[in-house]
Structure formats: structure tokens, C-alpha cells
Amino acid sequence: MKNIVLLFLVVLSGGTLTYSQEKPDNFDLYLLIGQSNMAGRGVPDDYVLNGDSILVLNAGRQWQPAREPIHFDKPAAGTGLAASFAMTLLPSSRNRIGLIPCAIGGTSISAWKAGAIDPATGKRPYDEAIAHATEALRSGKIKAILWHQGESDTQPQRTTTYRTDFEKLMENLHHDLGITPGSIPVIVGELGIFPHEGNHHEGRRKINEVLHELACRHSYITCVSSAGLNHVGDYTHFDTASLRELGRRYAEALTRYTTKP
Template sequence: MLPRIRRFRNVTLLLFASTALISTNGINPKADQGYPLYDNEQEWKANFPKKIDYCEQLPSPDSLYIFLMAGQSNMAGRGFVEPEDTIPNKRILTIDQSMNWIYAKEPLHFYEPKMTGLDCGLSFARALLDSLPEGISVAMIPCAVGGSSIEKWLYNRNHRGVDLLENYKSKVAFAQKYGRVKGILWHQGESNAKIDQIPAYGQKLDSLIAIFRATVANDTLPVFVGELGQYTQPVDKQQRWDALNETIREVANGDSNIYIVETQGLTHKGDYTHLDSESLRELGIRYAQRYLGMNESLQ
């Protein structure tokens, strides 16, 4: 299946040059890379699960809805994990680093152990269970890696020790043995929100989604694309984020199975880049609402 070619209108930006460094008390100087805003690893991981609960019995394949989580740090998760985020539900599954099925507790991602935190996956699954039939279980498969550009995904480049596209493909192949892939949650773009990269982003996203779907063998697989946040600084950086958001909306306008997940009202954790815990939980709910709003049978 060849990626579709679509022309995107040029995005005109009025940007102001800026080299200012934003400084805030208590912010780790590496926060832009996703490092925790806490004094030490022990404090950051205070509520991480102490025990892994392996699945006692898997649901039947027809009753296991599988969702892939892909993108960069705001999908990989940089939020602080609270005790409420580690309460398991036997209808919500995920995998560990060794590809064992476990009952989901945050954090779900494991590729960047020094930076990982709360993501939106568990809140997404919990929101789905409120509306799905009782016999349905949900599996969240983590594939996101912080700081990854769309080019690295598209051309299967190694990023922070992960061959991005190949890792996605291997997770799909594994998951499809146990259930049905129902959608992809995608949040990425901060690494590509640059003046010279925004005009080509739409075509690259379109091509990558075509590959994602071909891997699942479903050319109408729903893909849920989260907007970049509306909280960054300085002003010219937010303008670039807004322009990239306009580009992904153009992609969605040309594909009835791509759904935009809005970020209006969400807040960052103090670094103007990464969503805070409350916003990540809300983002998961918004992804779920977009899935539940589709015109398809949930049976």
C-alpha cells in the first residue's frame, strides 16, 4: 500500500526571533527534555507500583480491544504518578518490557526509565469502560518515546535505544495474537514545530498513518491525533505550535478516520512543554470521548 499524496496549503507564519531563556524557580534545567521537576528520583517515583500484577487469564480475542500509544513525550508520559493512578482493573491490560501481559498501572511506558511518568493511557481506558459492554476489556500498548521526530518514526530510525517503527510493528504483531486493534493514539509534533519543518509535516504524518494502518492490515483504522498544547512560551514558539496544529487539522479534514483531540484548557507542569498530571488524565478522557463518538458499533 503506497502512502497517499496530498497537497497541503502553505502555512504563513509571522514569527518573532527570540533567544530568551525562560527561568523559573524549581525547574530542572533539563526539563525541556522531559526530566522530572523533582529533587531526586526517589521523590519522583514515590508512588510508582511496587508490585507487578500478571494477568491471571486473558479475555477472548473478540472481547479484547487493543490501542497503540505512539508519539513523543506527552504520549510517553511526564506527569507525576499519584496513588489513584496505580489502582488496577482486571479489564484494563498492558504489557511489560518483556512482553508479558499485566494489569495496567501507571506509568505504562518503560522505554525511558529515568524520565517516564504518568501518561494518558489508563485514564483513556477507564473512560472507555464506562461505556463499553461489560464483557469487553481494553489493552493499552505503549510505543511512544520522548523527543522523537516524525522523520525518525517514518524512516524507522533509532531514538533513545528504540527503533521506532520496527518497535511499533513488533508490538502490533504481538498484540494481534490476543485481540483486535481498534485504534491508535498519537501525540507528537513538538520536535517538528520549526519554521522549516512545518510545511512538510502534513505529508509526513499522512504517510506515517498509512504505514501504521498497513501494519494492522486495516486501511480505515481510526487514528486519534492530539493537538500540541496551548500554553508554551515565548510567543513565537506558541505560534509555531499553532501552525503545526493547523497542519494536523488539514490532514484530518482529508481523512474521515482521523480524529483531532483538542488541548484547549490543558496546562503544563512548569516547563511550558509537558502536560501536568491533571491534564494528562483529562487528555485520556478526551481521547476516549473521540473514540466513543465515532459512528460505529461498539459490540
């Protein structure tokens, strides 16, 4: 048994299909952080994931075959961008894909620092992301960080500090996960700007400007457009079709980054 390089045992535990490992596999890991549009609030559909090649680190920090909802932040968690992101990458991936879902709906960027507590859920977004990612690193390497957040920081006093808050967050993540700064891509996504919304989108437009500024300042950051995407009816959350498209855009941005000269 000790000479076996890899052994995956499928275990039925409490109704959840999980994978136990004798030795870690060489997963391509992706850390998914931010708030509800990263976690996903889309209506479930019949989208099919390859559960043999795409795994998710669940709330118990065990690997299980990918299925939606990927996130588990709140009961409202539904379809998100992670599934189409992973499926778009899969044909060109040499390894299994491991998704690390750590987004928490409603969180301000101020909650994404060590020790900070999200008052709505009582969770510690940053600390939990570090704990989940550290466990995942036993099974592979983090290939990219995916971030979608900002809806909770559209007030003028917050948009003015968003850039420095984000840069500090990335500095902390790299340090606490042992990642060389700038060595992996960070993909961020624009907030939705929807027609017929009136003036309520101005704060989100400012956050989008900051996201593009970050991408200009740091070569490892890429900002994905939300142009043409639709909402579920609340002018905040992307609908299912838009989340599928946004996931593909994240994957395409990552591919362009990793193949550029």
C-alpha cells in the same frame, strides 16, 4: 485442558505480575504512539486503574494489569493520558482493554518509519511499535490508534512536510499491521499552547493547524483540543491534571466517532 476456551494464569515473575494465556482473549486494543506527552511526564498521583479489565503490554511483550507509568520509554516516564482514556472507555466496553504503549519521548516524526533509529535512545520507534502491536494482535483487535507528537517538529522546514510524513506513517502502519486503510479511527491531539509563553508557541500552533487539516482531509482522523490545559512548568509537557483531562477527551472523541451515523 484443550477444551478450555480461556485460561488466565497469574504468574509472579521477577516481581512483575503478568498474564499467560492458553488461548487469546478478545481484547479491545489501542496503540499509543508519539513522543513524551503521549508517554506521559506527569507527577504520579493516587489515580486507580481497573487492573482486571485494563491490561498493558509491557516491555517484555507480556500482558500485565494496568498501572502507571503505562509507558517505559525513559526513566522520566510518569503519569500520562492512557489511564484516564482507558477508564473513560471501560464502562461501555464489552471486552478487556489492552493498551500497547509505544511512544518514545523526544522523537521526531522522521523517526517513525521502518529502520529509523532515535539517536537519543538508540531505539527504533516504528519497528518496535510494529513488533509490540503484532504480538498484541494475538489477543484481540486494534480498535484505534492514538497519536500525540509534534513538539520535535516545530521548525519551519519540518512543519511544511508534517502532513505528508503523517499520512505516510498511517499508510505504513495500516499496511504492516494488516489493517484496512480508514477502517479504524486515528485520534490525534493538539500540542499545548500556553499563556505567557511569548513567540515560542508559533511552531506548535502550526503543527496544530496541520493536525486539523489532516482531520479535514481524512474522515477516520479526529483531532482533540488541548484548550485550557496546563504545563508542568516547562511550557512543553502537560501536568498530571491536564493529562487526565486529555485522556478523557481522547476517549470522548473515540466514542463520538464510533457512534456517529
